[in-house]
Amino acid sequence: MSRIFNFSAGPSTLPESVLLKAKEELLDWRGSGMSVMEMSHRGKEFMSIAEELKSDLIELLNIPDNYKVLFLQGGATGQFAFIPQNILKTKSKACYVNTGAWSGKAVKEAQKYCDVLVSANSESSNYTDIPPFSNWNVDEQAAYLHYTDNETIHGVEFNDIPEFGDIPLVCDMSSNILSRSIDVSKFGIIYAGSQKNMGPAGVTIVIVRDDLVGHADKNIPSVFDYAQQAKNDSMLNTPATYNWYLVGLVLKWIKESGGIDTMQKQNKLKSDNLYQAIEQSSLYSNPVKKEFRSRMNVPFVLANADLDKSFLSLAAENGLSSLKGHRSVGGMRASIYNAMPKEGVTALIDFMREFERTHG
Numbered sequence: 217m218s219r220i221f222n223f224s225a226g227p228s229t230l231p232e233s234v235l236l237k238a239k240e241e242l243l244d245w246r247g248s249g250m251s252v253m254e255m256s257h258r259g260k261e262f263m264s265i266a267e268e269l270k271s272d273l274i275e276l277l278n279i280p281d282n283y284k285v286l287f288l289q290g291g292a293t294g295q296f297a298f299i300p301q302n303i304l305k306t307k308s309k310a311c312y313v314n315t316g317a318w319s320g321k322a323v324k325e326a327q328k329y330c331d332v333l334v335s336a337n338s339e340s341s342n343y344t345d346i347p348p349f350s351n352w353n354v355d356e357q358a359a360y361l362h363y364t365d366n367e368t369i370h371g372v373e374f375n376d377i378p379e380f381g382d383i384p385l386v387c388d389m390s391s392n393i394l395s396r397s398i399d400v401s402k403f404g405i406i407y408a409g410s411q412k413n414m415g416p417a418g419v420t421i422v423i424v425r426d427d428l429v430g431h432a433d434k435n436i437p438s439v440f441d442y443a444q445q446a447k448n449d450s451m452l453n454t455p456a457t458y459n460w461y462l463v464g465l466v467l468k469w470i471k472e473s474g475g476i477d478t479m480q481k482q483n484k485l486k487s488d489n490l491y492q493a494i495e496q497s498s499l500y501s502n503p504v505k506k507e508f509r510s511r512m513n514v515p516f517v518l519a520n521a522d523l524d525k526s527f528l529s530l531a532a533e534n535g536l537s538s539l540k541g542h543r544s545v546g547g548m549r550a551s552i553y554n555a556m557p558k559e560g561v562t563a564l565i566d567f568m569r570e571f572e573r574t575h576g
């Protein structure tokens with residue numbers, strides 16, 4: 217067996233020990249005589265998996281008691297629509313910050329349900345910057361303020377939490393959840409798809425403050441109503457049981473590796489090293505303002521785009537896969553989530569230096 221270093225933006229690399237554990241337990245989960253895939257979601261075996269999944273997430277993120285933790289389907293894209301339908305209450309306006317492709321999509325979807333005030337926008341800098349909070353135009357009477365903590369395509373990440381009076385803060389953390397410690401109590405809602413830092417695709421985590429639950433539009437499908445899902449422990453319909461189990465294994469791996477603090481330190485080290493290598497080279501560059509460079513997704517371009525093809529094919533030959541940048545920005549992108557070992561980043565840096573020496 218030989219495993220490559222996979223820099224895919226999501227679905228993305230998983231900890232090898234998690235995959236091995238899943239393999240070991242595939243046919244017979246802990247003496248139950250069945251695979252987790254085959255278990256009733258109401259049975260005692262799966263209930264114990266579900267309970268541990270939830271309690272491990274609460275422990276890792278230090279989620280206060282006045283929050284509901286939901287494991288849903290429909291992805292973060294689903295939440296773009298379900299958030300306004302759940303929490304507009306009687307209001308008709310919400311504020312959104314546009315710092316890249318994903319926040320742009322969230323704006324478009326929200327516009328189907330309410331008036332959107334774009335409070336800050338970095339489109340004019342090609343999404344290489346985050347406007348200072350002091351320049352944001354936030355209507356504190358609006359239902360909520362939405363932003364995207366890490367822009368997966370543009371490689372832009374917030375380094376601070378915005379605060380504007382009592383307006384609930386709603387945050388898409390799809391591509392950086394569990395990568396650093398956060399103060400959950402500052403947020404109304406945190407949501408994330410699972411396929412980057414938490415496991416395979418198929419689970420959407422929604423952490424929602426109690427006062428925002430129970431106000432859904434009467435026409436929302438029941439499975440997307442936070443109150444109904446909370447009342448039913450996220451099992452109003454049959455959940456993605458095997459994916460819950462795998463996310464649970466990833467959470468255990470984070471705990472065994474030293475928790476969020478360890479992830480945070482490793483992520484800083486890995487991304488610092490990669491950005492430093494880019495800075496030191498004359499072939500590679502990253503356009504994002506230094507203080508907002510993502511620790512998770514590192515886009516870079518080659519000075520001569522004609523070299524892109526050979527960079528990618530030689531990288532693949534060297535066991536470094538999925539480095540092609542998103543089609544909307546071109547160039548390269550290395551996604552280096554929690555599960556990317558530092559050896560993977562070192563191998564990438566070594567390869568980039570060698571490529572520059574021979575092609576630069």
Ligand SMILES: Cc1ncc(COP(=O)(O)O)c(C=O)c1O
Binds near residue numbers: 290409
């Ligand atoms: C920041 C961000 N938000 C939302 C999404 C959409 O997630 P999903 O495909 O799970 O709907 C993605 C997917 O890559 C993302 O990176």
